[in-house]
Amino acid sequence: MLIRILCLCLVxxxxxxxxxxxxxxxxxxxxxxxxxxxxxxxxxxxxxxVDAKGHVFVxxxxxxxxxxxxxxxxxxxxxxxxxFIRPHAIRIDxxxxxxxxxxxxHQILKMDPSxxxxxxIGRRGQSGESEQAFNRPTDVAFGPNGEIYISDGYVNxxxxxxxxxxxxITAWGxxxxxxxxxxxxHSIAVDKQGRVYVGDRENRRLQIFDADGKFIEQWTHxxxxxxxxxxxxxxxxxxxxxxxxxxxxxxxxxxxxxFGGNGRMPGELSFVHHLEVDSAGNVYVxxxxxxxxxxxVPGK
Numbered sequence: 001m002l003i004r005i006l007c008l009c010l011v012x013x014x015x016x017x018x019x020x021x022x023x024x025x026x027x028x029x030x031x032x033x034x035x036x037x038x039x040x041x042x043x044x045x046x047x048x049x050v051d052a053k054g055h056v057f058v059x060x061x062x063x064x065x066x067x068x069x070x071x072x073x074x075x076x077x078x079x080x081x082x083x084f085i086r087p088h089a090i091r092i093d094x095x096x097x098x099x100x101x102x103x104x105x106h107q108i109l110k111m112d113p114s115x116x117x118x119x120x121i122g123r124r125g126q127s128g129e130s131e132q133a134f135n136r137p138t139d140v141a142f143g144p145n146g147e148i149y150i151s152d153g154y155v156n157x158x159x160x161x162x163x164x165x166x167x168x169i170t171a172w173g174x175x176x177x178x179x180x181x182x183x184x185x186h187s188i189a190v191d192k193q194g195r196v197y198v199g200d201r202e203n204r205r206l207q208i209f210d211a212d213g214k215f216i217e218q219w220t221h222x223x224x225x226x227x228x229x230x231x232x233x234x235x236x237x238x239x240x241x242x243x244x245x246x247x248x249x250x251x252x253x254x255x256x257x258x259f260g261g262n263g264r265m266p267g268e269l270s271f272v273h274h275l276e277v278d279s280a281g282n283v284y285v286x287x288x289x290x291x292x293x294x295x296x297v298p299g300k
Contacts (some may be wrong), residue, residue: 025257027296031266034073045286045293046273047090054278058293059090079115089139103136119166129156131168141188151185172213177203180215189228199225219253227274237277244269
């Protein structure tokens, strides 16, 4: 029995999909990560973020909506009750501030490392399409000089850009299939050169723009990019939600590897929504249907 339990705690995942020639990436999933208090459970888990200490912040649609864990999976604290209706994304900026995006409050919140709200973009419960109004926004990212980019989202089909202190600069995009148009801009990231990467979920492509919204190119071979995590070495991990897999690409769009597969068991995925990679190369993946976050450790 003990041997069986130990085997369940570290399950090897190394899958390549038959419909692609992507090379396999080998990871072990730690099915004992994280450790929640007795009686606690995750709801749908759309967001995960990692800070400079390697602590992992999980955003989910249940009680105790933000939970912080050590890299080993021990719970540090929880907060956020009353702040959200349908939380969708969590990010940590280079200064350690914690940002959240909520579909149904139509708000983006900036919290300091203690969890105190320091900046609010959008009016709670008021939808719209203006300099200060959003309609079901999805994600937030940060430019090289602290600019704030918001993907907006389930209704508005645009990207909005703000200064680092929350002043509106510009917006671009509308619903459609042409370059520069969106059908659910679901995730967003910005590289060191200021290029903006937008996961265009229902068009099943990733679009790339300059810092002011000029279209550069699109990638149509990376599935449906629900979540994006840009790494310091300028590679990117993509949560391909409809195919329940994780891709790693370079910034030319070359796929460097893939892993994952649909299912409910440890190491399998169901509606992989977002992901984040820590400095040791561990991949944390939040899922909607399985209502959990998993930790994948690189290695055979």
